[in-house]
Amino acid sequence: MSSALSPKTWPFSLEWLPHSACLVGGTVRDALLERESEYLDLDFVMPVGAVETAQAIARHYKAGFVLLDAERQIARVVFEQGTADFAQQVGSSLEADLERRDFTVNAIAYNPHTDQLLDPLHGYADLQKHQLRMVSPENLREDPLRLLRAYRQAAQLGFTVEAETRLVIRELAALLQRIAAERVQSELNYLLSSTRGTTWLAMAWQDALLGDWFPAATAQSLALVAAIDQASVMLQDTVPAFAWELFSRIRNLPKNQRYQAWKGASGDQSPSQKLPEPTVSGSTRTWLTTAKLTSLLPSRVPLAELQLRRLKYSRTEVQAVSTILRCLPHLCPAAKPDDANDATWCFHPAQLNLSLRQQYEFFQGAGATFPAIALLALALGTPLEAIAPLIHRFLTPDDPVAHATPLLTGQDLMTALRLPPGPRIGRLLSAIQLARAEAKIGTAAEALQLAAELIDRCEC
DSSP states (O other): OOGGGOGGGSSSOGGGSOTTOEEETHHHHHHHTTOOOSSEEEEEEESSOHHHHHHHHHHHHTOEEEEEETTTTEEEEEETTEEEEEEEOSSSSHHHHHTTSSBGGGOOEEETTTTEEEOTTOHHHHHHHTEEOBSOHHHHHHSTHHHHHHHHHHHHHTOEEOHHHHHHHHHHGGGGGGSOHHHHHHHHHHHHHOHHHHHHHHHHHHTTSSTTTOTTOOHHHHHHHHHHHHHHHHHHHHOHHHHHHHTSBOOSOOHHHHHHHHHHHHTTOOTTSOOOOOOTTOOOOBHHHHHHHHHTSOSSHHHHHHHHHHTTOOHHHHHHHHHHHHHHHHHSOBOOOSOTTOOOOOBOOOOOOOOHHHHHHHHHHHGGGHHHHHHHHHHTTOOHHHHHHHHHHHTOTTOTTTSOOOSSOHHHHHHHHTOOSSHHHHHHHHHHHHHHHTTSOOSHHHHHHHHHHHHHTTOO
16 A cells, blocks of 8 residues: 555554544545655545544644534644645445545545545546546536536646546536636646646637636637747756746746845756746746736736636736736737737737837836746747847846846935926936936936936926
Protein backbone atom coordinates (compact mmCIF):
# COMPACT_ATOMS: atom_id res chain seq x y z
CA MET A 1 0.00 0.00 0.00
CA SER A 2 1.29 3.49 -0.82
CA SER A 3 2.91 5.35 2.07
CA ALA A 4 0.43 8.22 1.59
CA LEU A 5 -2.21 5.92 3.09
CA SER A 6 -0.03 4.97 6.03
CA PRO A 7 -1.13 6.50 9.35
CA LYS A 8 2.58 6.86 10.14
CA THR A 9 2.67 9.80 7.72
CA TRP A 10 -0.29 11.55 9.36
CA PRO A 11 0.08 14.36 11.91
CA PHE A 12 -1.98 12.47 14.50
CA SER A 13 -2.13 8.93 15.87
CA LEU A 14 -4.50 6.35 14.39
CA GLU A 15 -5.85 5.63 17.88
CA TRP A 16 -7.84 8.89 17.72
CA LEU A 17 -9.89 7.57 14.78
CA PRO A 18 -12.99 5.43 15.36
CA HIS A 19 -12.76 1.99 13.77
CA SER A 20 -15.59 2.93 11.41
CA ALA A 21 -13.73 5.98 10.02
CA CYS A 22 -12.43 5.75 6.46
CA LEU A 23 -10.12 7.90 4.38
CA VAL A 24 -11.86 8.93 1.14
CA GLY A 25 -11.57 11.10 -1.93
CA GLY A 26 -8.52 12.61 -3.57
CA THR A 27 -6.03 11.41 -0.96
CA VAL A 28 -6.89 7.78 -1.66
CA ARG A 29 -6.96 8.37 -5.41
CA ASP A 30 -3.58 10.11 -5.45
CA ALA A 31 -2.00 7.50 -3.20
CA LEU A 32 -3.10 4.72 -5.54
CA LEU A 33 -1.65 6.73 -8.44
CA GLU A 34 1.56 7.24 -6.40
CA ARG A 35 1.16 11.01 -6.68
CA GLU A 36 3.14 12.65 -3.91
CA SER A 37 2.48 15.94 -2.15
CA GLU A 38 4.43 17.71 0.57
CA TYR A 39 1.20 19.06 2.06
CA LEU A 40 -1.25 16.49 3.44
CA ASP A 41 -4.93 16.92 2.59
CA LEU A 42 -6.79 14.16 4.42
CA ASP A 43 -10.56 13.55 4.18
CA PHE A 44 -12.27 11.19 6.59
CA VAL A 45 -15.89 10.07 6.69
CA MET A 46 -17.57 8.30 9.61
CA PRO A 47 -21.12 7.32 10.59
CA VAL A 48 -21.27 9.50 13.73
CA GLY A 49 -19.12 11.81 15.82
CA ALA A 50 -17.21 13.56 13.04
CA VAL A 51 -17.10 16.99 14.68
CA GLU A 52 -16.39 15.53 18.12
CA THR A 53 -13.49 13.50 16.73
CA ALA A 54 -12.04 16.59 15.07
CA GLN A 55 -12.38 18.61 18.28
CA ALA A 56 -10.66 15.93 20.35
CA ILE A 57 -7.73 15.66 17.93
CA ALA A 58 -7.36 19.43 17.70
CA ARG A 59 -7.31 19.79 21.49
CA HIS A 60 -4.81 16.99 22.03
CA TYR A 61 -2.38 18.17 19.35
CA LYS A 62 -3.00 21.89 19.96
CA ALA A 63 -3.95 22.25 16.30
CA GLY A 64 -6.38 24.64 14.65
CA PHE A 65 -10.08 23.72 14.54
CA VAL A 66 -12.65 25.01 12.02
CA LEU A 67 -16.32 24.03 11.88
CA LEU A 68 -16.91 24.01 8.14
CA ASP A 69 -20.57 22.99 8.09
CA ALA A 70 -22.59 22.59 11.29
CA GLU A 71 -25.65 21.21 9.53
CA ARG A 72 -23.76 18.54 7.60
CA GLN A 73 -21.34 17.95 10.49
CA ILE A 74 -18.06 18.72 8.74
CA ALA A 75 -15.00 20.03 10.60
CA ARG A 76 -11.33 20.66 9.80
CA VAL A 77 -8.20 20.27 11.89
CA VAL A 78 -5.29 22.38 10.69
CA PHE A 79 -1.75 21.12 11.28
CA GLU A 80 1.52 22.68 10.17
CA GLN A 81 2.08 19.97 7.56
CA GLY A 82 -1.50 19.67 6.32
CA THR A 83 -5.21 19.53 7.09
CA ALA A 84 -7.59 16.75 8.08
CA ASP A 85 -11.32 17.08 7.33
CA PHE A 86 -13.86 14.99 9.18
CA ALA A 87 -17.36 14.58 7.72
CA GLN A 88 -20.43 12.74 8.83
CA GLN A 89 -21.40 9.94 6.48
CA VAL A 90 -24.20 10.87 4.04
CA GLY A 91 -26.71 8.04 3.77
CA SER A 92 -27.26 4.83 5.68
CA SER A 93 -23.90 3.27 4.86
CA LEU A 94 -20.43 4.04 3.56
CA GLU A 95 -21.45 2.62 0.17
CA ALA A 96 -24.39 5.03 0.04
CA ASP A 97 -22.03 7.91 0.83
CA LEU A 98 -19.63 6.90 -1.97
CA GLU A 99 -22.53 6.65 -4.41
CA ARG A 100 -23.20 10.38 -3.94
CA ARG A 101 -19.74 11.42 -5.16
CA ASP A 102 -18.77 12.89 -8.51
CA PHE A 103 -16.45 10.40 -10.23
CA THR A 104 -15.63 6.79 -9.51
CA VAL A 105 -11.93 7.50 -8.97
CA ASN A 106 -12.95 9.78 -6.08
CA ALA A 107 -15.32 7.18 -4.62
CA ILE A 108 -12.73 4.78 -3.21
CA ALA A 109 -12.44 4.48 0.57
CA TYR A 110 -9.63 3.13 2.75
CA ASN A 111 -10.04 1.84 6.29
CA PRO A 112 -6.70 2.34 8.07
CA HIS A 113 -7.67 0.03 10.93
CA THR A 114 -8.25 -2.96 8.65
CA ASP A 115 -5.88 -1.86 5.84
CA GLN A 116 -8.68 -2.48 3.32
CA LEU A 117 -9.89 -0.62 0.25
CA LEU A 118 -13.63 -0.29 -0.34
CA ASP A 119 -14.36 0.22 -4.03
CA PRO A 120 -18.04 -0.54 -4.77
CA LEU A 121 -18.07 1.59 -7.95
CA HIS A 122 -14.91 0.08 -9.50
CA GLY A 123 -12.95 3.32 -9.34
CA TYR A 124 -9.65 1.47 -9.20
CA ALA A 125 -10.31 0.02 -12.66
CA ASP A 126 -10.88 3.57 -13.94
CA LEU A 127 -7.63 4.66 -12.31
CA GLN A 128 -5.82 1.98 -14.25
CA LYS A 129 -7.48 3.20 -17.46
CA HIS A 130 -6.60 6.81 -16.56
CA GLN A 131 -10.16 7.93 -17.13
CA LEU A 132 -12.79 9.94 -15.26
CA ARG A 133 -16.19 8.26 -15.19
CA MET A 134 -19.23 9.79 -13.49
CA VAL A 135 -20.94 7.97 -10.66
CA SER A 136 -24.32 9.05 -12.07
CA PRO A 137 -25.85 11.87 -14.14
CA GLU A 138 -27.94 12.87 -11.12
CA ASN A 139 -24.81 13.52 -9.06
CA LEU A 140 -23.54 15.92 -11.74
CA ARG A 141 -26.93 17.61 -11.90
CA GLU A 142 -26.98 17.98 -8.11
CA ASP A 143 -23.78 20.06 -8.15
CA PRO A 144 -23.17 21.42 -11.68
CA LEU A 145 -19.68 22.61 -10.74
CA ARG A 146 -18.74 18.95 -11.15
CA LEU A 147 -19.27 19.43 -14.90
CA LEU A 148 -16.31 21.81 -15.09
CA ARG A 149 -14.40 19.96 -12.39
CA ALA A 150 -14.23 16.93 -14.68
CA TYR A 151 -12.07 18.90 -17.12
CA ARG A 152 -9.93 20.39 -14.35
CA GLN A 153 -9.29 16.97 -12.82
CA ALA A 154 -8.56 15.45 -16.21
CA ALA A 155 -5.92 18.14 -16.74
CA GLN A 156 -4.57 17.73 -13.21
CA LEU A 157 -4.28 13.94 -13.43
CA GLY A 158 -3.47 13.56 -17.12
CA PHE A 159 -6.68 11.54 -17.58
CA THR A 160 -9.36 11.34 -20.25
CA VAL A 161 -13.08 11.83 -19.66
CA GLU A 162 -15.12 8.72 -20.44
CA ALA A 163 -17.31 9.18 -23.54
CA GLU A 164 -20.70 8.75 -21.86
CA THR A 165 -19.66 11.09 -19.06
CA ARG A 166 -18.65 13.76 -21.53
CA LEU A 167 -21.95 13.37 -23.36
CA VAL A 168 -23.87 13.94 -20.12
CA ILE A 169 -21.70 16.99 -19.37
CA ARG A 170 -22.67 18.50 -22.72
CA GLU A 171 -26.35 17.86 -22.02
CA LEU A 172 -26.13 19.51 -18.58
CA ALA A 173 -23.74 22.32 -19.52
CA ALA A 174 -26.35 25.08 -19.15
CA LEU A 175 -26.65 24.26 -15.43
CA LEU A 176 -23.17 25.65 -14.75
CA GLN A 177 -24.52 29.19 -14.88
CA ARG A 178 -26.36 28.49 -11.59
CA ILE A 179 -23.08 28.03 -9.71
CA ALA A 180 -21.53 30.80 -7.64
CA ALA A 181 -18.96 32.72 -9.68
CA GLU A 182 -16.20 32.23 -7.11
CA ARG A 183 -16.44 28.45 -7.45
CA VAL A 184 -16.39 28.60 -11.24
CA GLN A 185 -13.42 30.95 -11.18
CA SER A 186 -11.42 28.57 -8.98
CA GLU A 187 -11.76 25.74 -11.52
CA LEU A 188 -11.00 28.07 -14.43
CA ASN A 189 -7.88 29.40 -12.74
CA TYR A 190 -6.33 25.96 -12.64
CA LEU A 191 -7.07 25.36 -16.33
CA LEU A 192 -5.49 28.73 -17.13
CA SER A 193 -2.40 28.08 -15.01
CA SER A 194 -1.49 24.71 -16.51
CA THR A 195 -0.24 23.85 -19.98
CA ARG A 196 -2.24 20.63 -19.79
CA GLY A 197 -5.21 22.73 -18.81
CA THR A 198 -5.19 24.50 -22.18
CA THR A 199 -6.42 21.42 -24.04
CA TRP A 200 -9.19 20.85 -21.52
CA LEU A 201 -10.13 24.52 -21.51
CA ALA A 202 -10.73 24.20 -25.26
CA MET A 203 -12.80 21.06 -24.69
CA ALA A 204 -14.84 22.84 -22.03
CA TRP A 205 -15.57 25.58 -24.55
CA GLN A 206 -16.48 23.03 -27.23
CA ASP A 207 -18.86 21.36 -24.77
CA ALA A 208 -20.64 24.69 -24.04
CA LEU A 209 -19.39 25.05 -20.46
CA LEU A 210 -17.84 28.48 -21.05
CA GLY A 211 -20.54 30.12 -23.14
CA ASP A 212 -22.29 31.85 -20.27
CA TRP A 213 -19.12 32.97 -18.47
CA PHE A 214 -17.05 33.94 -21.54
CA PRO A 215 -19.63 34.83 -24.23
CA ALA A 216 -16.94 36.53 -26.34
CA ALA A 217 -14.72 33.44 -26.53
CA THR A 218 -14.36 31.82 -29.95
CA ALA A 219 -12.32 29.02 -31.47
CA GLN A 220 -9.78 31.72 -32.30
CA SER A 221 -9.65 32.72 -28.62
CA LEU A 222 -8.86 29.17 -27.54
CA ALA A 223 -6.23 28.89 -30.29
CA LEU A 224 -4.69 32.07 -28.85
CA VAL A 225 -4.47 30.45 -25.40
CA ALA A 226 -2.47 27.60 -26.96
CA ALA A 227 -0.29 30.12 -28.82
CA ILE A 228 0.44 31.83 -25.50
CA ASP A 229 1.73 28.53 -24.11
CA GLN A 230 3.97 28.14 -27.15
CA ALA A 231 5.26 31.71 -26.85
CA SER A 232 6.01 31.11 -23.18
CA VAL A 233 8.10 28.03 -24.01
CA MET A 234 9.94 29.99 -26.70
CA LEU A 235 10.79 32.72 -24.17
CA GLN A 236 12.06 30.11 -21.69
CA ASP A 237 14.52 28.99 -24.37
CA THR A 238 15.53 32.43 -25.63
CA VAL A 239 15.07 34.96 -22.80
CA PRO A 240 14.85 32.90 -19.57
CA ALA A 241 15.13 35.93 -17.28
CA PHE A 242 12.01 37.41 -18.90
CA ALA A 243 10.22 34.04 -18.81
CA TRP A 244 10.61 34.17 -15.03
CA GLU A 245 8.71 37.45 -15.05
CA LEU A 246 5.73 35.67 -16.63
CA PHE A 247 5.49 33.51 -13.51
CA SER A 248 5.62 36.49 -11.15
CA ARG A 249 2.59 37.01 -8.96
CA ILE A 250 0.40 39.97 -9.81
CA ARG A 251 1.11 42.51 -7.10
CA ASN A 252 1.59 46.22 -6.73
CA LEU A 253 5.37 46.38 -6.95
CA PRO A 254 7.37 48.34 -9.55
CA LYS A 255 8.85 46.12 -12.24
CA ASN A 256 12.44 46.79 -11.23
CA GLN A 257 11.73 45.85 -7.61
CA ARG A 258 10.10 42.57 -8.68
CA TYR A 259 13.08 41.65 -10.87
CA GLN A 260 15.60 42.59 -8.21
CA ALA A 261 13.66 40.62 -5.59
CA TRP A 262 13.82 37.53 -7.78
CA LYS A 263 17.57 37.95 -8.34
CA GLY A 264 18.14 38.37 -4.62
CA ALA A 265 16.07 35.33 -3.70
CA SER A 266 17.62 33.10 -6.32
CA GLY A 267 21.20 33.43 -5.09
CA ASP A 268 23.52 31.80 -7.58
CA GLN A 269 20.69 30.09 -9.44
CA SER A 270 20.46 30.64 -13.16
CA PRO A 271 17.28 32.03 -14.75
CA SER A 272 17.43 29.08 -17.12
CA GLN A 273 16.46 26.70 -14.33
CA LYS A 274 13.03 25.10 -14.34
CA LEU A 275 10.21 27.58 -13.96
CA PRO A 276 7.61 27.27 -11.17
CA GLU A 277 4.75 24.82 -11.57
CA PRO A 278 1.20 26.13 -11.06
CA THR A 279 -0.53 25.42 -7.79
CA VAL A 280 -3.27 22.82 -7.82
CA SER A 281 -5.79 25.34 -6.55
CA GLY A 282 -4.90 27.77 -9.28
CA SER A 283 -4.94 30.51 -6.66
CA THR A 284 -1.67 32.08 -7.76
CA ARG A 285 -2.28 34.78 -10.35
CA THR A 286 0.66 35.29 -12.71
CA TRP A 287 1.18 37.36 -15.84
CA LEU A 288 1.05 34.13 -17.85
CA THR A 289 -2.41 33.21 -16.55
CA THR A 290 -3.55 36.82 -16.91
CA ALA A 291 -2.54 36.83 -20.57
CA LYS A 292 -4.56 33.66 -21.15
CA LEU A 293 -7.54 35.09 -19.29
CA THR A 294 -7.38 38.25 -21.41
CA SER A 295 -7.56 36.21 -24.61
CA LEU A 296 -10.98 34.83 -23.59
CA LEU A 297 -12.44 38.32 -23.18
CA PRO A 298 -13.77 40.92 -25.63
CA SER A 299 -11.19 43.48 -26.72
CA ARG A 300 -13.38 46.40 -25.62
CA VAL A 301 -12.33 47.29 -22.09
CA PRO A 302 -15.80 48.02 -20.60
CA LEU A 303 -17.17 44.66 -21.79
CA ALA A 304 -14.10 42.80 -20.53
CA GLU A 305 -14.35 44.47 -17.12
CA LEU A 306 -18.03 43.56 -16.89
CA GLN A 307 -17.32 39.87 -17.49
CA LEU A 308 -14.43 39.83 -15.00
CA ARG A 309 -16.53 41.43 -12.29
CA ARG A 310 -19.29 38.90 -12.88
CA LEU A 311 -16.70 36.15 -12.31
CA LYS A 312 -15.66 37.94 -9.09
CA TYR A 313 -12.09 38.62 -10.12
CA SER A 314 -10.30 41.05 -7.83
CA ARG A 315 -9.96 44.74 -8.49
CA THR A 316 -6.23 44.26 -9.13
CA GLU A 317 -6.94 41.59 -11.76
CA VAL A 318 -9.60 43.70 -13.48
CA GLN A 319 -7.23 46.66 -13.63
CA ALA A 320 -4.42 44.46 -14.97
CA VAL A 321 -6.56 43.09 -17.82
CA SER A 322 -7.85 46.58 -18.65
CA THR A 323 -4.29 47.89 -18.90
CA ILE A 324 -3.26 44.97 -21.10
CA LEU A 325 -6.15 45.57 -23.49
CA ARG A 326 -5.39 49.31 -23.73
CA CYS A 327 -1.66 48.88 -24.27
CA LEU A 328 -1.54 45.78 -26.47
CA PRO A 329 -2.29 47.65 -29.74
CA HIS A 330 1.02 49.53 -29.31
CA LEU A 331 2.88 46.23 -29.81
CA CYS A 332 0.34 44.57 -32.08
CA PRO A 333 -1.88 47.10 -33.91
CA ALA A 334 -5.54 46.09 -33.86
CA ALA A 335 -7.83 45.69 -36.83
CA LYS A 336 -11.17 46.60 -35.29
CA PRO A 337 -13.81 43.93 -36.01
CA ASP A 338 -17.22 44.81 -37.32
CA ASP A 339 -19.06 42.78 -34.69
CA ALA A 340 -20.94 45.09 -32.35
CA ASN A 341 -19.83 43.05 -29.35
CA ASP A 342 -16.19 43.33 -30.39
CA ALA A 343 -15.83 39.67 -29.54
CA THR A 344 -13.17 38.72 -32.08
CA TRP A 345 -9.45 39.10 -31.53
CA CYS A 346 -7.98 40.28 -34.82
CA PHE A 347 -4.49 41.75 -34.80
CA HIS A 348 -1.90 42.45 -37.46
CA PRO A 349 1.70 41.55 -36.55
CA ALA A 350 3.96 44.59 -36.68
CA GLN A 351 7.62 45.39 -37.05
CA LEU A 352 7.88 47.97 -34.28
CA ASN A 353 9.71 51.22 -34.81
CA LEU A 354 8.88 53.14 -31.67
CA SER A 355 10.68 56.36 -30.87
CA LEU A 356 12.12 56.87 -27.39
CA ARG A 357 9.14 59.09 -26.61
CA GLN A 358 6.72 56.39 -27.75
CA GLN A 359 8.58 53.71 -25.76
CA TYR A 360 8.53 55.90 -22.66
CA GLU A 361 4.81 56.62 -23.02
CA PHE A 362 4.13 52.91 -23.61
CA PHE A 363 5.95 51.83 -20.44
CA GLN A 364 4.24 54.60 -18.47
CA GLY A 365 0.90 53.13 -19.49
CA ALA A 366 1.83 49.45 -19.29
CA GLY A 367 3.60 49.50 -15.94
CA ALA A 368 3.91 46.08 -14.31
CA THR A 369 1.66 44.43 -16.93
CA PHE A 370 4.38 44.52 -19.60
CA PRO A 371 5.22 40.77 -19.41
CA ALA A 372 1.61 39.83 -20.21
CA ILE A 373 1.41 42.41 -23.02
CA ALA A 374 4.64 41.19 -24.60
CA LEU A 375 3.54 37.55 -24.33
CA LEU A 376 0.17 38.26 -25.97
CA ALA A 377 1.83 40.23 -28.75
CA LEU A 378 4.18 37.33 -29.46
CA ALA A 379 1.27 34.87 -29.48
CA LEU A 380 -0.56 37.13 -31.93
CA GLY A 381 2.38 37.12 -34.33
CA THR A 382 4.61 40.08 -33.49
CA PRO A 383 8.22 38.88 -33.99
CA LEU A 384 10.44 38.49 -30.94
CA GLU A 385 13.08 40.64 -32.64
CA ALA A 386 10.61 43.53 -32.64
CA ILE A 387 9.88 43.24 -28.92
CA ALA A 388 13.39 42.28 -27.79
CA PRO A 389 14.60 45.89 -27.24
CA LEU A 390 11.63 46.55 -24.97
CA ILE A 391 12.25 43.31 -23.06
CA HIS A 392 15.88 44.35 -22.58
CA ARG A 393 14.77 47.71 -21.18
CA PHE A 394 12.29 45.99 -18.86
CA LEU A 395 15.03 43.70 -17.50
CA THR A 396 17.39 46.62 -16.89
CA PRO A 397 16.36 48.05 -13.50
CA ASP A 398 17.88 51.50 -14.04
CA ASP A 399 16.67 51.96 -17.62
CA PRO A 400 15.28 55.54 -17.80
CA VAL A 401 12.67 54.58 -20.40
CA ALA A 402 11.16 51.47 -18.83
CA HIS A 403 11.82 52.37 -15.19
CA ALA A 404 11.68 56.13 -15.01
CA THR A 405 12.86 57.49 -11.67
CA PRO A 406 12.24 61.17 -10.85
CA LEU A 407 15.10 63.66 -10.86
CA LEU A 408 12.91 66.08 -8.92
CA THR A 409 9.81 65.99 -6.76
CA GLY A 410 6.86 68.31 -7.02
CA GLN A 411 8.01 69.96 -3.82
CA ASP A 412 11.44 70.59 -5.39
CA LEU A 413 9.79 72.41 -8.29
CA MET A 414 7.52 74.47 -6.06
CA THR A 415 10.39 75.49 -3.78
CA ALA A 416 13.02 76.26 -6.43
CA LEU A 417 10.70 78.01 -8.92
CA ARG A 418 8.22 79.43 -6.37
CA LEU A 419 5.28 77.70 -7.98
CA PRO A 420 1.90 77.06 -6.38
CA PRO A 421 0.54 73.51 -6.22
CA GLY A 422 -1.65 72.55 -9.13
CA PRO A 423 -1.86 70.62 -12.43
CA ARG A 424 1.13 72.50 -13.83
CA ILE A 425 3.44 70.66 -11.41
CA GLY A 426 2.35 67.31 -12.81
CA ARG A 427 2.85 68.48 -16.39
CA LEU A 428 6.34 69.75 -15.59
CA LEU A 429 7.31 66.47 -13.91
CA SER A 430 6.09 64.51 -16.94
CA ALA A 431 8.06 66.74 -19.30
CA ILE A 432 11.19 66.26 -17.19
CA GLN A 433 10.78 62.49 -17.16
CA LEU A 434 10.33 62.40 -20.92
CA ALA A 435 13.38 64.60 -21.50
CA ARG A 436 15.43 62.28 -19.32
CA ALA A 437 14.19 59.23 -21.25
CA GLU A 438 15.27 60.97 -24.47
CA ALA A 439 18.71 61.61 -22.92
CA LYS A 440 18.27 65.39 -23.15
CA ILE A 441 18.91 65.90 -19.43
CA GLY A 442 20.54 63.81 -16.74
CA THR A 443 20.80 65.83 -13.52
CA ALA A 444 18.49 67.62 -11.13
CA ALA A 445 20.03 70.97 -12.09
CA GLU A 446 19.30 70.33 -15.76
CA ALA A 447 15.77 69.31 -14.84
CA LEU A 448 15.21 72.61 -13.00
CA GLN A 449 16.61 74.56 -15.93
CA LEU A 450 14.29 72.73 -18.35
CA ALA A 451 11.29 73.41 -16.11
CA ALA A 452 12.15 77.11 -15.99
CA GLU A 453 12.48 77.24 -19.78
CA LEU A 454 9.13 75.49 -20.27
CA ILE A 455 7.47 78.01 -17.97
CA ASP A 456 9.10 80.92 -19.81
CA ARG A 457 7.87 79.53 -23.13
CA CYS A 458 4.43 78.91 -21.62
CA GLU A 459 4.65 75.26 -22.66
CA CYS A 460 3.53 73.95 -19.27
